[in-house]
Amino acid sequence: MKIELLCTGEEVLSGQIVDTNAAWFADTLMNHGLELQRKTTVGDRMEDLVSTFQDRSHYADVILVNGGLGPTTDDLSAEAAARALGVELVENAGWREHLEDWFTKRGRSIPASNYKQCLIPDCAVLVDNPIGSAPGFRIYLNDCWLFFTPGVPSEFKRMIEEQFLPFIKSEFGINESTRLHKLVTIGHGESTLADQLAVIDIPEGITLGFRPSAPHVEIKVFGRGEAAINAMPAYIGKIKNTLGTAVVTERFPSIALEVHTLLQGSGKTIAIAESCTGGLLTSQLVEFPGSSDYLVQGLVTYANTAKEKILGVQGATLKQHGAVSIETAAEMALGVRASSDADFALSTTGIAGPDGGTKEKPVGLVVIALADKQQCWVQAINLTIRTRTLVRVMSCAVALDMLRRRLMDENPIVDYPFIPRTEERIL
Amino acid sequence: MKIELLCTGEEVLSGQIVDTNAAWFADTLMNHGLELQRKTTVGDRMEDLVSTFQDRSHYADVILVNGGLGPTTDDLSAEAAARALGVELVENAGWREHLEDWFTKRGRSIPASNYKQCLIPDCAVLVDNPIGSAPGFRIYLNDCWLFFTPGVPSEFKRMIEEQFLPFIKSEFGINESTRLHKLVTIGHGESTLADQLAVIDIPEGITLGFRPSAPHVEIKVFGRGEAAINAMPAYIGKIKNTLGTAVVTERFPSIALEVHTLLQGSGKTIAIAESCTGGLLTSQLVEFPGSSDYLVQGLVTYANTAKEKILGVQGATLKQHGAVSIETAAEMALGVRASSDADFALSTTGIAGPDGGTKEKPVGLVVIALADKQQCWVQAINLTIRTRTLVRVMSCAVALDMLRRRLMDENPIVDYPFIPRTEERIL
Numbered sequence: 001m002k003i004e005l006l007c008t009g010e011e012v013l014s015g016q017i018v019d020t021n022a023a024w025f026a027d028t029l030m031n032h033g034l035e036l037q038r039k040t041t042v043g044d045r046m047e048d049l050v051s052t053f054q055d056r057s058h059y060a061d062v063i064l065v066n067g068g069l070g071p072t073t074d075d076l077s078a079e080a081a082a083r084a085l086g087v088e089l090v091e092n093a094g095w096r097e098h099l100e101d102w103f104t105k106r107g108r109s110i111p112a113s114n115y116k117q118c119l120i121p122d123c124a125v126l127v128d129n130p131i132g133s134a135p136g137f138r139i140y141l142n143d144c145w146l147f148f149t150p151g152v153p154s155e156f157k158r159m160i161e162e163q164f165l166p167f168i169k170s171e172f173g174i175n176e177s178t179r180l181h182k183l184v185t186i187g188h189g190e191s192t193l194a195d196q197l198a199v200i201d202i203p204e205g206i207t208l209g210f211r212p213s214a215p216h217v218e219i220k221v222f223g224r225g226e227a228a229i230n231a232m233p234a235y236i237g238k239i240k241n242t243l244g245t246a247v248v249t250e251r252f253p254s255i256a257l258e259v260h261t262l263l264q265g266s267g268k269t270i271a272i273a274e275s276c277t278g279g280l281l282t283s284q285l286v287e288f289p290g291s292s293d294y295l296v297q298g299l300v301t302y303a304n305t306a307k308e309k310i311l312g313v314q315g316a317t318l319k320q321h322g323a324v325s326i327e328t329a330a331e332m333a334l335g336v337r338a339s340s341d342a343d344f345a346l347s348t349t350g351i352a353g354p355d356g357g358t359k360e361k362p363v364g365l366v367v368i369a370l371a372d373k374q375q376c377w378v379q380a381i382n383l384t385i386r387t388r389t390l391v392r393v394m395s396c397a398v399a400l401d402m403l404r405r406r407l408m409d410e411n412p413i414v415d416y417p418f419i420p421r422t423e424e425r426i427l
Numbered sequence: 428m429k430i431e432l433l434c435t436g437e438e439v440l441s442g443q444i445v446d447t448n449a450a451w452f453a454d455t456l457m458n459h460g461l462e463l464q465r466k467t468t469v470g471d472r473m474e475d476l477v478s479t480f481q482d483r484s485h486y487a488d489v490i491l492v493n494g495g496l497g498p499t500t501d502d503l504s505a506e507a508a509a510r511a512l513g514v515e516l517v518e519n520a521g522w523r524e525h526l527e528d529w530f531t532k533r534g535r536s537i538p539a540s541n542y543k544q545c546l547i548p549d550c551a552v553l554v555d556n557p558i559g560s561a562p563g564f565r566i567y568l569n570d571c572w573l574f575f576t577p578g579v580p581s582e583f584k585r586m587i588e589e590q591f592l593p594f595i596k597s598e599f600g601i602n603e604s605t606r607l608h609k610l611v612t613i614g615h616g617e618s619t620l621a622d623q624l625a626v627i628d629i630p631e632g633i634t635l636g637f638r639p640s641a642p643h644v645e646i647k648v649f650g651r652g653e654a655a656i657n658a659m660p661a662y663i664g665k666i667k668n669t670l671g672t673a674v675v676t677e678r679f680p681s682i683a684l685e686v687h688t689l690l691q692g693s694g695k696t697i698a699i700a701e702s703c704t705g706g707l708l709t710s711q712l713v714e715f716p717g718s719s720d721y722l723v724q725g726l727v728t729y730a731n732t733a734k735e736k737i738l739g740v741q742g743a744t745l746k747q748h749g750a751v752s753i754e755t756a757a758e759m760a761l762g763v764r765a766s767s768d769a770d771f772a773l774s775t776t777g778i779a780g781p782d783g784g785t786k787e788k789p790v791g792l793v794v795i796a797l798a799d800k801q802q803c804w805v806q807a808i809n810l811t812i813r814t815r816t817l818v819r820v821m822s823c824a825v826a827l828d829m830l831r832r833r834l835m836d837e838n839p840i841v842d843y844p845f846i847p848r849t850e851e852r853i854l
Contacts, residue, residue: 013463014453019446026441036440038475041466048465055482272727278713279706282727286705289781289815297733300699300709300725302718306767310724310737340733354716388716 001172003034004060006052007041008068008077009151014043021066021156028157030209031180032165033224044068049080057084057144062168064160067151069134071113077148081139082121089119092126095135102133127163129155136163145171179229181236183219185246186255186397187416190217193243200238203231214390215397216254219247245414248401256284259400262407263294268343270403272298273311273336275323276350276366281396296340301332311335324349324361326369326378326425333369334376334427344406345371346399350383352391365422366395370402370412377402377412380423394419428599430461431487433479434468435495435504436578448493448583455584457636458607459592460651471495476507484511484571489595491587494578496561498540504575508566509548516546519553522562529560554590556582563590572598606656608663610646612673613682613824614843617644620670627665630658641817642824643681646674672841675828683711686827689834690721695770697830699725700738700763702750703777703793708823723767728759738762751776751788753805753852760796761803761854771833772798773826777810779818792849793822797829797839804829804839807850821846 005025012019019041026036037060042048049068056063068077082089096118103110120126120137127136127147132155138147147167149159169175185193190210197208197219205228209220221236223229240247249258263270263285272282272295282298285291299310304323307313312335313328321327329349337345350366357363364384370377381398383391398419402412413424432452439446446468453463464487469475476495483490495504509516523545530537547553547564554563554574559582565574574594576586596602612620617637624635624646632655636647648663650656667674676685690697690712699709699722709725712718726737731750734740739762740755748754756776764772777793784790791811797804808825810818825846829839840851 013466014457019450030441037470039440039468043464274706278718278722279701279709279725279727280713282706283710286707286727286729286779286819287816289779291705292729292783295705295727296730297737298706298727298729299737300706300713300722300727302713302725303723303767306724309766310726339736340730352716356719389714392713 001034001062001168001174002037002060003029003062003064003168004038004040004056005036006056006063006065007039007151008044008049008065010043010074012067012151013041021151021153024153024157025064025066025160028160028165030220031222032169033178033222034168044074044076046076046080046083049076050083053080053084053141053146057142057146060144061172063144063146064164065146065148066156069117069136069148069150071111071116071133075116078120078137081124081137081146081148084141085121085123085139087122090122091115091118092120092135095120095126099133127159129159130162131155131158138167176225177229178225179223179232181221181223181232182250182253183221183236183239183243183247184216184249184253184255184258185219185243186215186217186248186401187419188217188243188246189418192417193217193219193246196242197239200235200242203228203235206231206235215394216248218253246416248404255397255400255404257288259404259407260285260288260291262404264290266294266407268407269294269296269340270344270346271296271336271340271342273332273345273347274298274300275302275307275332275348276352277348277392277395277399278302278352280392281346281348281399284396284400296342297336299336307332310339312339322361324351324365324367326367326380326423329367329369330371330376330378330425330427333371333378337371337373343372344403345369346403347371348395348399350391350395352388354388364391366391366398367423368395368399368402370399370406372406376427377406378425378427379413379421381416382420382422428461428489428595428601429464429487430456430489430491430595431465431467431483432463433483433490433492434466434578435471435476435492437470437501439494439578440468440470448578448580451580451584452491452493452587455587455592457647458649459596460603460605460649461595471501471503473503473507473510476503477510480507480511480568480573484569484573487571488599490571490573491591492573492575493583496544496563496575496577498538498543498560502543505547505564508551508564508573508575512548512550512566512568514549517549518542518545519547519562522547522553526560554586556586557589558582558585565594603652604656605652606650606659608648608650608659609677609680610648610663610666610670610674611643611676611680611682611685612646612670613642613644613675613828614846615644615670615673616845619844620644620646620673623669624666627662627669630655630662633658633662642821643675645680673843675831682824682827682831684715686831686834687712687715687718689831691717693721693834695834696721696723696767697771697773698723698763698767698769700759700772700774701725701727702729702734702759702775703779704775704819704822704826705729705779707819708773708775708826711823711827723769724763726763734759737766739766749788751778751792751794753794753807753850756794756796757798757803757805757852757854760798760805764798764800770799771830772796773830774798775822775826777818777822779815781815791818793818793825794850795822795826795829797826797833799833803854804833805852805854806840806848808843809847809849
C-alpha cells in the first residue's frame with residue numbers, strides 16, 4: 001500500500017511552524033508496520049492543492065491531507081477537494097447540528113465563520129472530529145482515498161488513531177495483529193547496537209529499527225502476525241542479554257521519566273549539585289508533574305566560592321585537585337546530600353566547552369558523583385568531540401543512570417562503549 | 428520565480444531526523460525576499476527520484492535538491508539526475524584531484540567509496556563544497572534548474588549562502604538590494620502586534636512578517652530596493668515607539684542571549700533562586716559559553732525546608748503567605764543575593780501545574796523577584812491556560828526581562844498585554 005502525506009499551509013511551508021505532525025505520522029505508521037512513501041507540503045494556493053490532489057492520486061493508494069480545514073479564508077482544503085472531484089460543496093446537516101449543539105451548550109451562539117466548516121464535498125464521507133469544530137472527511141479519486149484532517153496536532157493525532165488507522169486497515173484488509181516494543185539505550189551508537197544484535201537470529205515476522213535521539217538510541221522491535229508476537233518476549237530477552245547495561249528503560253521514552261517514576265515509587269528524596277550541566281539535570285526532573293515529591297533542592301554552583309559556601313567543598317580540595325576532579329565532585333555530592341538530608345545526591349562538574357580546556361583536563365571531561373547515606377560513587381567520563389549542548393545532555397544521562405542503577409540495587413558505575421571512563425572511585 | 432525544495436532520504440521521510448534544513452531554507456529564502464512554493468520529501472528509491480525530478484521540473488523554475496550525495500549505496504541523487512536527463516555519469520577530474528589532495532594532505536589514502544562522489548551527470552555544472560567530500564552540481568531540465576546539495580546541515584547551509592543564492596540572483600536577474608531587520612518581542616500575541624502596527628503606514632517596498640516561537644514573537648521587517656532600505660530606520664523607529672516595551676532584543680534571536688551579553692559586558696554577577704522554573708532559568712544562561720564569568724550560583728529550592736535553609740527564607744513568611752507569594756519570592760531573591768554577594772539576584776516561585784492549584788492561587792500563578800544591592804522588585808503574573816512547560820518558559824522570559832531592564836536602567840516591571848500582572852511590590 002502506497003501512503004503519502006500532504007501538508008498544507010504557508011506557516012508549515014515557510015518553516016514558521018516546525019512540522020511535528022509529519023514526523024509523528026511517519027513514526028505512527030511505522031509503529032503499525034506501515035510505510036510513508038512521500039511527503040509533500042504546499043502553501044495556501046487553490047490551484048496547487050487541486051493539481052496535487054489530482055496528480056498524486058494517480059500514484060498513491062492513500063493520501064493523508066493535513067491542514068486547511070479551519071474557518072478562515074486561507075483554509076482551502078474542502079473547496080480544493082470538491083474541485084478535484086468536479087463536485088459542489090454541500091452542507092453536512094449532521095455536523096451543523098453537532099456544532100450548534102456544542103456552542104449552545106456553552107451558552108454561545110455559533111460564529112458565522114464556523115458554518116463554513118459544515119461544508120464538505122458532495123459524495124465525501126464525513127469523519128468525526130471528537131475534539132474540534134472542523135470535521136474530517138474522505139473522498140475517493142482515481143482509485144485513491146484522500147483522507148482530510150485538521151492541522152491542530154491534538155485533533156490530528158486523535159483522528160489518525162481513532163479513524164484513519166482503523167479505516168485503512170479495514171479498507172486494505174490488514175487484519176494481521178502487530179506489536180511494537182521499544183527499548184531505550186544510552187552510551188552506544190546506532191551502528192554498534194545494530195552490529196551487536198546482528199548475531200542473534202531474528203524470528204520470522206519481526207523487524208528491528210533504530211532511532212537516535214540524544215542522549216538515547218531507541219530500539220524498536222516490531223512483530224507482525226501471531227507467531228512473531230509470540231516469539232517477541234524470548235527475542236527481546238536475548239536483545240537485553242546481548243546489550244547488557246545499555247537498556248535504561250522499556251516503559252518510558254526517556255531515562256529522565258524512568259528515574260522520576262522510580263523516585264516517586266521509592267518514597268526517597270534527592271538533592272542535586274550541578275556545575276557544568278548548569279541546572280539541566282534538575283530541570284529534566286522538574287519537567288514532570290509531581291517532582292516536588294522527591295526533589296529537595298538543585299544547586300548550580302558555578303563559582304568556586306559557591307562550591308565552598310553552599311556545598312561545603314573544602315578550599316584545599318579545590319586548590320589541590322581543581323574544580324573538575326573526582327575529589328571535588330565527591331565533596332559536592334556529599335555536601336548537598338548532608339545539607340538537605342536527602343536520601344540521594346547527584347553532582348556534576350566538568351568542562352562543557354568550547355573554551356576552558358587544558359591538555360590534562362580537556363573540553364568534554366566531566367566528573368559525576370552519586371551519594372547515598374552510606375557511600376559515594378564517582379566517575380570521570382570523556383565526552384570530547386561533542387558540542388557544549390551534547391556534553392551537558394550526555395552528562396545528565398549518565399548521572400541519571402547512576403541513580404537509576406542504585407535505585408535498582410545495581411552497580412551505579414558501568415561501561416558505556418561510546419562514553420569512555422577515565423577514572424572511578426568509591427568512597 | 429517558482430522555487431521548490433526536494434528532500435531525499437528515508438531518515439528524513441520517516442521522521443527519524445527532524446528536517447531542520449527545510450525550515451532553515453524556507454526562512455533563508457524569505458530573508459532574501461524569495462518564496463518557497465512547495466516542499467517534497469521522498470525516500471531512497473530510484474524511480475521516485477527520477478519521476479519527481481521530471482514531474483516537478485515542468486512546474487518549477489528552480490528545484491533545490493537536498494541529500495543523497497553521500498558515498499553509500501542508498502545515495503542515489505546523482506544517478507537519478509543522470510537518468511532524468513538521459514545521460515551518463517562522468518567523473519569530474521577536478522573534484523577527483525581535489526579529493527585526492529585532501530586525503531593526501533591528511534596522510535590518508537582515499538577510500539574507494541569516495542570515488543563515487545566524483546561522478547556527476549554529463550553536462551552538469553559542478554558546484555563547490557568547501558567543507559565536505561560531496562560536491563554539489565546543477566542541471567538544466569525542462570526549463571528548470573535543479574541544484575543538488577548534500578544533506579549535512581553545515582555543508583548545505585554554506586552552499587546555499589555562497590553558491591545557490593548568488594546563482595539564482597544572477598540567473599534570474601535579481602539585483603535589487605534587500606535588507607532584513609528583526610525585532611524580538613515578548614508578552615504580546617502575533618495578532619495584537621499586527622493590529623498595533625497596522626496603524627503605521629508601511630513605506631513602499633517594505634514588508635512585515637511575524638514568527639511566533641515561545642516565549643518570543645519575532646517581527647521581521649524586510650526592505651526591497653534602495654528607497655525601501657533608506658526608509659527602514661525611520662519605520663523601525665516608529666514600530667518601536669508603537670510597541671513600547673514589547674521589543675526585548677534587536678541584535679540576538681533570544682532574550683536569554685541579550686541578557687547574557689549585557690551581563691558579560693557589565694562586569695556584574697548574578698545569583699538565581701528558582702522554584703517553579705526548576706533550573707530552566709539558570710540553564711538558559713549556562714547554555715552560552717562564558718556564562719561562568721557572571722553566574723555565581725543557581726539554586727533550585729523546591730522544598731520549603733530548602734528555601735529556609737539555603738536561602739534564609741523565614742519560616743514565618745512561608746507559613747503566613749505561602750511558598751508562592753510576593754513575600755517569599757522577595758526573601759528568596761534577597762537571600763540568594765546576600766549569601767552569594769552577587770550584584771543581582773532573580774527568583775521564581777509558582778504553580779506550574781497541572782496539579783497543585785487552588786482557587787486563590789491557581790495553576791499558572793508565578794511570582795518573580797529581582798534584587799540588586801539596593802532594591803527588590805517583585806511581581807505576580809498569571810499564566811493560566813498554559814501548559815506546564817509554557818508556564819516555565821514564559822516565567823523565565825519575564826525574569827530575564829526584569830534583569831535586562833535593570834541593566835539598561837529602565838523600570839524592571841512593565842505591562843505585558845498577554846501576561847496579566849496580579850500584584851507588584853518594590854522593597
